[in-house]
Amino acid sequence: MRRLPLLVLAGLAAAALAACGGSPPPQTAPQPNADSIAAAERAEADRRAREEADARAREEAERIARQRAADSLAAMGRTTEAVRTMLATMIHFDFDKSNIRPDDAGVLDQKISILQANPNLRIRISGHCDERGSDEYNLALGNRRATSAKQYVVSHGIDAGRIETVSYGEERPIAQGHDETAWAQNRRDEFEILSGGDALRHP
Amino acid sequence: MSRTAGQSDRRTVAPARAAALLAGAVLSVCPTVRLSGQDSSVVDRGVRVGIIYRPGVRPGMVLLPGRPAVLDSVRAIVARDLDYSDRFEMITLPGGDSIRLGAAANPTRSSGRGRTGGGGGEAAGLNYPLFQALGADFAVALAQATDTTVVTLHDVAAGGVRREVKKRLPPLTSPDFRLAVHRLADQVLQASLGAPGVAASRLLFVMDGKVWQIDQDGADKRLVSSSDRQAMSPAWAADGRRFAYMEFWAGHGQLFVQDMATGKRAAVVTTGAALDFTPAFSPDGKTLAFSRAIEEGTDVYTVNLKDNCCLQRLTVGRFSDNLSPTYSPDGQRIAFVSTRAGLPQIYVMAADGTDQQLFAPFDYGVTGSSNAPEWSPDGQSVAFHRDVAGTLQVFVLDVRTRTVRQLTSVGRNEDPTWAPDSRHLCFVSDRSGYRQLWIIDLETGRIRPLLQQSGARLPAWSPRLPETAASTP
Known part of the structure; x- marks a missing residue:
């Protein structure tokens, strides 16, 4: 029973304190301040604006980056296409001959540069003949024509393993006529990409 | 006539x-x-x-x-x-x-006189x-x-x-x-x-990249190619039951041997990367000779057909090409084309590649290219074509005397192939205005077109066909 008097005392003290307190203490709850609200709103708006601007800037930057990437891809594609076209340029031969003509050496030099600039590139050279020779002998002659181009390229430092050769004799003419114009076009070497030709560097 | x-x-x-x-x-x-x-x-x-x-x-x-x-x-x-x-x-x-x-x-x-009745x-x-x-x-x-x-x-x-x-x-x-x-x-x-005929024989030829067969009288043309790939150079086995030919594959030429009756074919063993062409059966049918083009050049090889093995190289051309082998009917010799003297000419060697020598004489610097030799079934002649003044003509080499005679002179004439009687030849000629197959009789000089269609080439005349090789599916 000793705790009860303490509680009573505490209650009395509290009552006494309350009785001699006089006027109540001022309200401490915040009063709205118009100026600070406006400031805060401004700050908030500024922040949002900044964020939006940043986002726009980022988007713009990204867009530009994407554009740049696309542009460079297109440029690269254009380059690849240009290099492919250079690579596909045919060389031609005299009747029943397989030696490289002097005016075709430059064409082969260009192919050497391309092969040097694109070390993963592998190609196939196919030799072709006109219809005047013997059908079966022309397979051997076409083989000579493909091989002489390969030998030229290899003699300028290109790895022989990067070049395949094949002969189609007179079986795949590109000009169908039966005159010297057509024959001259058909006595040729063609160059095609076997692998490593997806993105070619200009030499 | x-x-x-x-x-x-x-x-x-x-x-x-x-x-x-x-x-x-x-x-x-x-x-x-x-x-x-x-x-x-x-x-x-x-x-x-x-x-x-x-x-x-x-x-x-x-x-x-x-x-x-x-x-x-x-x-x-x-x-x-x-x-x-x-x-x-x-x-x-x-x-x-x-x-x-x-x-x-x-x-x-x-x-x-002697009424017979009954027509x-x-x-x-x-x-x-x-x-x-x-x-x-x-x-x-x-x-x-x-x-x-x-x-x-x-x-x-x-x-x-x-x-x-x-x-x-x-x-x-x-x-x-x-x-x-x-x-x-x-x-x-x-x-x-008392002479055996050639009526029961056929020819193979190439048209539009496919191999076809036709009876010697020009009837019954049929497709025998079994794929869509471009084919060349059909050649009969001496038993008339099989033939070999070449097909273009990506980057090389693949040889096949096909059964006439069933149409089934088997690839002839190769290294897989070479251009193999102009197959020719040995008379016993056990060996296939052919040309192989590699970077070094083209040379004549043989392969054992029975076991599909044992590649042998018969010529070493180095700076010349050797191609288009054709066996003598006794199987002892092979005539072939070589560019060892510059232009292609007709040479002969033993079947094992030894004793290589010129076969059809030519004048150096005068005679044109000679190609496509085929040894006659009686062994006495080799037919081939030769460039004469810019166009091809069929020639026949007499094996014993080693003299040649020009057989044709009208138009361009090429790729002769012997009938089993060794007196008829089929060849390609444009004498009618377009290239087609013609047959000439060497005894009478009589000539007739085998086909009326253009584009047929590389004919190969069969031996006399055995009874069982008659049917083709």
């Missing part, structure tokens, strides 16, 4: 009745003198007879018209085969066509003097006895039946029918002249 009466090179005796009398007189006095038949344009009046005496001509052959009509196709095929053998003067009976019945039987009767096609009672008067040495009659076809060969001079062949032919619709009839024609030739 058919012989018709009344042509410009024959002396015509008139008036006609006198001629008829004279014909009878000549016949009775000198039976060996050949008389031509009646001119078909006036035969209905029965008044004109041409007379000609030509010593040393080929024996006359007449194919008798007759019934039944079911034999018309057989008769047509046999007549054409005998004609295309180039060993007979085919005698066209009045009426224009020896296979048509009609006018032919009437002169027999009207001549008053002259029956085996018995042929009017031999009449046919002798027509210039015939042999007469062939066809008849049908239930399901058996009876071929009777009459020896006109001897006045009797030389041989009778009975054969059950496959039905007209059977793929074996034509070959069976061709065999009948060959039997007639064998029985009459």
Whole structure:
């Protein structure tokens, strides 16, 4: 029973304190301040604006980056296409001959540069003949024509393993006529990409 | 070559009745003198007879018209085969066509000699003097006895039946029918002249990148290629049951051997990366020789077909090409093309590659390129083509004397291939304005187109085809 008097005392003290307190203490709850609200709103708006601007800037930057990437891809594609076209340029031969003509050496030099600039590139050279020779002998002659181009390229430092050769004799003419114009076009070497030709560097 | 009466090179005796009398007189006095038949344009009046005496001509052959009509196709095929053998003067009976019945039987009767009845096609009672008067040495009659076809060969001079062949032919619709009839024609030739014919043979050739076969008389063209890839250089095995050819694959040429009867084919072993072409069977069928093009050049190789193994290199060209091998029929030697002297020319070596030497002589710096040799089945000749003034011509090399003679001169002529009788050659010619296959008889010089289609090339004439190789699916 000793705790009860303490509680009573505490209650009395509290009552006494309350009785001699006089006027109540001022309200401490915040009063709205118009100026600070406006400031805060401004700050908030500024922040949002900044964020939006940043986002726009980022988007713009990204867009530009994407554009740049696309542009460079297109440029690269254009380059690849240009290099492919250079690579596909045919060389031609005299009747029943397989030696490289002097005016075709430059064409082969260009192919050497391309092969040097694109070390993963592998190609196939196919030799072709006109219809005047013997059908079966022309397979051997076409083989000579493909091989002489390969030998030229290899003699300028290109790895022989990067070049395949094949002969189609007179079986795949590109000009169908039966005159010297057509024959001259058909006595040729063609160059095609076997692998490593997806993105070619200009030499 | 058919012989018709009344042509410009024959002396015509008139008036006609006198001629008829004279014909009878000549016949009775000198039976060996050949008389031509009646001119078909006036035969209905029965008044004109041409007379000609030509010593040393080929024996006359007449194919008798007759019934039944079911034999018309057989008769047509046999007549054409005998004609295309180039060993007979085919005698066209009045009426224009020896296979048509009609006018032919009437002169027999009207001549008053040996009435035969039954249209002259029956085996018995042929009017031999009449046919002798027509210039015939042999007469062939066809008849049908239930399901058996009876071929009777009459020896006109001897006045009797030389041989009778009975054969059950496959039905007209059977793929074996034509070959069976061709065999009948060959039997007639064998029985009459003792020479084996080439009627029962076919040719392979390339058209539009595919391999085709065709009977030697130009009928029954069929596709034998079994893939869509571009093919070249078909070559027969000596047994006539298989053939080899080359097909273009990505970056190389693959050789195949295909069975004629089943159409099944097997790839010939290669390194897988080379360009192999111009296959040629050894006569025993065990070895396949071919050309192989690698970066070093083109050379002749052989492979063991039975075990699909054992690649052997026969030539080492270094700075020249060696290609297009063809075996001698005894299998001992191989003729081939080599550029060792500059332009391609025809060389020969032992079958193991030793003893290589020039085969067809040429003038250095003058003679043009020579290519596509094929050794004849009798071993005596090698046919090839040679560039003459910018175009190709067919030549034949005499193996014993090593002399060459030019066979063709009209247009461009190339890629000759021998018939099994070693006297006919098929080759490609543009003499008619476009390239097609032609057949020439070396004995008579007679030439005929095999095809009327352009674009056919690289022909390969079969050996005489065995019975069991007849069917093709």
